[in-house]
Amino acid sequence: MNWLKRPLRAIFDRVESMLDAVFGAQHNPLAQLGALGWYLFWLITASGIYLFVFFDTGVTQAYESIESISRDQWWAGGIMRSIHRYASDALVLVAFVHLLREFALDRMRGVRWFAWITGLLLVGFIYVCGITGYWMVWDQLAQYVALTTSRWLDVIPIFAEPISRNFLSNTELSGRFFTLMVYIHIAAPLLMLLFMWVHIQRYNHARVNPTRPLMIATTVAFVALSLLMPALSQAPANLDQLAASVGLDWFYIPLYPLVDTLGGVTLWGLVIGIFVVFAALPWVPPLRRAQPAVVHLDNCNGCARCFADCPFSAITMQPRSDGSGFTEEAVVDPDLCVSCGICVGACPTATPFRRATALVPGIELPESSIADLRERVEKLCAGGPGGPPRILAFRCAHGAAVESVPGADVAVIDVPCTGMVPPSFLDLIVTRRMAAGVLLAGCRESECHQRLGVRWTEARVAAERDPYLRDRVPRDRVAVSWASPAQKSVRARAIRNFATALAGLDPALPRSATGSHAPWRDAARRLARPLRWAIQLLVAVGIGTLIVRYSDSPAITLRGADEAIVTLSFSHAGRLKEECRKLTPEEIARLEPNMRRPRDCPRARWPVYVELELNGKLVYRGEHLPAGIWDDGPSSLFERFAVPAGAQHLTARLRDSERDSGFDFSNTATVELVPGQSLVVGFRASDGFSFR
Amino acid sequence: MASVEWRPEFATGIADVDHEHRELIGWINQTLAAAGDTAGDPGKVGDLLGEVFARISAHFALEEHIMSARRYDQFAEHKRDHEHLLDDIRDIMDDVEAAGGPVEERFSARLSEWFGAQFRTHDARFHQRMPGA
Numbered sequence: 052m053n054w055l056k057r058p059l060r061a062i063f064d065r066v067e068s069m070l071d072a073v074f075g076a077q078h079n080p081l082a083q084l085g086a087l088g089w090y091l092f093w094l095i096t097a098s099g100i101y102l103f104v105f106f107d108t109g110v111t112q113a114y115e116s117i118e119s120i121s122r123d124q125w126w127a128g129g130i131m132r133s134i135h136r137y138a139s140d141a142l143v144l145v146a147f148v149h150l151l152r153e154f155a156l157d158r159m160r161g162v163r164w165f166a167w168i169t170g171l172l173l174v175g176f177i178y179v180c181g182i183t184g185y186w187m188v189w190d191q192l193a194q195y196v197a198l199t200t201s202r203w204l205d206v207i208p209i210f211a212e213p214i215s216r217n218f219l220s221n222t223e224l225s226g227r228f229f230t231l232m233v234y235i236h237i238a239a240p241l242l243m244l245l246f247m248w249v250h251i252q253r254y255n256h257a258r259v260n261p262t263r264p265l266m267i268a269t270t271v272a273f274v275a276l277s278l279l280m281p282a283l284s285q286a287p288a289n290l291d292q293l294a295a296s297v298g299l300d301w302f303y304i305p306l307y308p309l310v311d312t313l314g315g316v317t318l319w320g321l322v323i324g325i326f327v328v329f330a331a332l333p334w335v336p337p338l339r340r341a342q343p344a345v346v347h348l349d350n351c352n353g354c355a356r357c358f359a360d361c362p363f364s365a366i367t368m369q370p371r372s373d374g375s376g377f378t379e380e381a382v383v384d385p386d387l388c389v390s391c392g393i394c395v396g397a398c399p400t401a402t403p404f405r406r407a408t409a410l411v412p413g414i415e416l417p418e419s420s421i422a423d424l425r426e427r428v429e430k431l432c433a434g435g436p437g438g439p440p441r442i443l444a445f446r447c448a449h450g451a452a453v454e455s456v457p458g459a460d461v462a463v464i465d466v467p468c469t470g471m472v473p474p475s476f477l478d479l480i481v482t483r484r485m486a487a488g489v490l491l492a493g494c495r496e497s498e499c500h501q502r503l504g505v506r507w508t509e510a511r512v513a514a515e516r517d518p519y520l521r522d523r524v525p526r527d528r529v530a531v532s533w534a535s536p537a538q539k540s541v542r543a544r545a546i547r548n549f550a551t552a553l554a555g556l557d558p559a560l561p562r563s564a565t566g567s568h569a570p571w572r573d574a575a576r577r578l579a580r581p582l583r584w585a586i587q588l589l590v591a592v593g594i595g596t597l598i599v600r601y602s603d604s605p606a607i608t609l610r611g612a613d614e615a616i617v618t619l620s621f622s623h624a625g626r627l628k629e630e631c632r633k634l635t636p637e638e639i640a641r642l643e644p645n646m647r648r649p650r651d652c653p654r655a656r657w658p659v660y661v662e663l664e665l666n667g668k669l670v671y672r673g674e675h676l677p678a679g680i681w682d683d684g685p686s687s688l689f690e691r692f693a694v695p696a697g698a699q700h701l702t703a704r705l706r707d708s709e710r711d712s713g714f715d716f717s718n719t720a721t722v723e724l725v726p727g728q729s730l731v732v733g734f735r736a737s738d739g740f741s742f743r
Numbered sequence: 744m745a746s747v748e749w750r751p752e753f754a755t756g757i758a759d760v761d762h763e764h765r766e767l768i769g770w771i772n773q774t775l776a777a778a779g780d781t782a783g784d785p786g787k788v789g790d791l792l793g794e795v796f797a798r799i800s801a802h803f804a805l806e807e808h809i810m811s812a813r814r815y816d817q818f819a820e821h822k823r824d825h826e827h828l829l830d831d832i833r834d835i836m837d838d839v840e841a842a843g844g845p846v847e848e849r850f851s852a853r854l855s856e857w858f859g860a861q862f863r864t865h866d867a868r869f870h871q872r873m874p875g876a
């Protein structure tokens with residue numbers, strides 16, 4: 052999959068870097084797609100509740116009630132309706148970009164499979180919500196959705212009678228199915244919320260709210276969109292008349308035209324196939340992962356700092372198992388651990404000052420131990436021929452490269468995440484003058500690959516989160532640099548500027564900090580404010596246009612201009628294969644006492660064979676087996692034909708008995724069809740065929 | 744030579760904390776002994792101090808965890824003291840490191856004074872506030 056992942060990652064990296072410059076790393080929407088999804092969900096829920104208050108759940112009144120919401124209270128209900136639709140479309144957009152991004156960043160393999168699989172299920176929920184939502188409007192699009200969904204579901208052989216028969220004509224329209232859709236449209240979002248919660252269960256401090264400015268901007272954008280381009284219904288549904296075309300919401304209904312072109316069975320195969328391929332992605336190939344963190348009880352007193360900091364909820368505090376005087380101990384669930392080392396950075400016994408005992412912390416990564424980290428620091432800081440390095444950099448595996456620049460030789464130590472470096476290491480290096488400065492060189496500021504590495508690293512250096520970097524460590528000798536692999540120049544500039552800043556410091560180290568706890572950082576490169584605002588507006592307008600443009604167009608053609616539709620559909624039970632027979636007293640006596648009955652009635656029925664002729668030409672013939680496992684149910688069918696408008700001579704014939712030629716019923720009719728007219732050829736044993 | 748002894752009034756009643764206090768006192772006394780031993784290896788004092796620093800850091804971490812879990816009303820104050828005390832130890836460590844020569848008695852004086860005060864004032868209050876835990 053790397054052939055696809057790598058270029059995708061490069062694209063995301065570039066675009067995100069640009070958006071960083073436009074929105075600022077903190078408010079970059081691409082870095083908080085999951086949170087945006089949650090916010091959109093709340094917007095949709097709130098507007099949905101409002102709409103439901105005015106919505107009439109009867110199929111014949113639904114359309115009118117929604118029209119009235121849009122027209123009579125355009126200033127409230129109308130806006131709510133538009134927000135409801137546009138935020139739903141945006142949710143599809145956000146979910147797919149989120150999916151693509153997690154894929155590109157390879158954050159679905161290993162222990163992250165759980166979020167991936169639950170995320171895929173969320174896509175299913177989004178579609179069920181959207182499709183049932185469009186159904187409720189009962190306009191032309193709803194009619195198309197109802198008919199096409201029914202036809203698509205009807206290829207699954209579990210329904211006794213085709214669902215499509217609910218939507219034969221205005222007079223026979225059954226409200227039952229419509230009401231079911233209303234229920235599903237309310238139940239599905241509730242279930243979806245449950246799954247959204249499950250989706251982030253394994254994340255500590257999961258981000259479920261976008262930053263406030265982003266929330267406000269999103270809301271304002273939707274209100275503006277709703278006023279400028281209100282979402283409206285199409286013409287009311289009319290089952291007796293098929294429109295020539297219908298505008299689709301391409302976020303929700305893009306696959307429906309395929310029901311007609313590919314057929315329902317093929318489309319099911321396609322959808323299930325795509326789902327299976329996506330669901331398999333976390334394991335093709337499986338991640339060759341580093342060993343999970345391990346706890347050394349001899350050095351763990353149960354302080355729970357690792358537990359508080361683990362981004363993946365891989366640590367739990369459990370009753371002490373080693374008989375020592377402590378009550379709790381940290382326990383790592385290897386199935387949840389991604390080996391980021393952030394827990395190690397939090398552990399108070401992971402301090403390099405320990406020398407009287409072996410440097411074994413309470414928790415660490417077997418493949419990059421703290422003792423080894425200290426050894427690497429000591430070795431690099433002993434220096435080569437030129438003496439100790441000016442800058443010692445801890446570089447995270449997911450960030451931009453760190454290279455020496457003229458005037459600043461940089462020694463680099465690779466770590467899984469900058470969050471793995473305990474602050475006491477910085478204390479050691481700076482106060483013992485092992486290097487002029489320490490650089491924590493991590494990945495992208497807007498979203499850390501290990502979720503919380505950037506945040507915890509900054510908070511520890513700023514003495515806002517345990518373990519604090521000691522006050523006494525001068526912060527002008529500790530720098531942070533956040534840069535993704537694509538942000539090479541950002542990194543290089545930071546190193547250059549940090550080296551210059553270090554050169555200007557008094558070489559006699561001050562013993563304690565100057566008061567500020569903030570680490571040194573390169574001035575953020577942001578565009579000029581008006582330019583930033585202009586681009587932000589442009590991005591919003593672009594996304595808004597995309598949503599409005601594809602939320603009800605382009606239209607698809609449903610029939611030729613001069614075509615009418617003939618639907619052959621009925622549900623009719625064939626005759627019983629055997630007549631009921633009176634049992635003789637001896638036969639009755641032979642039966643189990645609880646099975647004794649006077650008559651034996653085998654329930655199996657004959658299949659129903661039917662033919663339809665149009666102007667003397669056979670357009671349909673088929674044999675329909677009885678439903679039910681005992682072959683005792685009705686035979687039913689639902690078949691549509693496009694026919695030229697004008698006079699049509701129709702003949703329908705049917706056989707429902709043991710005879711193997713000839714017919715039990717036959718009717719003919721001549722009808723004058725206007726374009727778009729929907730004529731139903733029905734059948735009832737009592738009346739024969741009807742042509743309506 | 745100064746040393747710290749466990750006394751019943753040090754007890755906080757919280758099993759973890761008391762257990763670790765006793766362990767700590769062991770480390771501290773070892774360090775004091777090494778510091779008082781003028782003929783000894785000054786490097787050894789530094790090593791032991793590093794160990795004491797680690798153990799006290801861990802000890803404070805545990806205390807803070809318990810305090811915040813039980814919503815101890817003077818958590819912020821106590822936490823601030825912890826941080827100052829850790830700063831003090833780091834200062835002592837750096838002095839020892841910089842002195843290079845034999846370690847003087849005053850370090851041991853600072854240490855024992857410091858530990859005595861720590862147990863008497865802060866933990867005593869913690870003990871009163873968190874009875875019977």
Ligand code: HEM
Binds near residue numbers: 084163247
């Ligand atoms: C309604 C739709 C969705 C919502 C609201 C949502 C929300 C979220 C949230 C809040 C996070 C946690 C972000 C963090 O704090 O680090 C997350 C992570 C994740 N999501 Fe989704 N998500 C949705 C759909 C999806 C889909 C469709 C997929 C892909 C199939 C997906 C895959 C993932 C993955 C793999 C992560 C984990 C990232 C990591 O391990 O750092 N999500 N999602």
Ligand code: SF4
Binds near residue numbers: 398
């Ligand atoms: S941070 Fe270290 S000492 Fe504290 S609970 Fe975790 S492993 Fe144990």
Ligand code: SF4
Binds near residue numbers: 388389
């Ligand atoms: S290595 Fe990372 S994921 Fe594993 S337990 Fe430590 S903090 Fe959690």
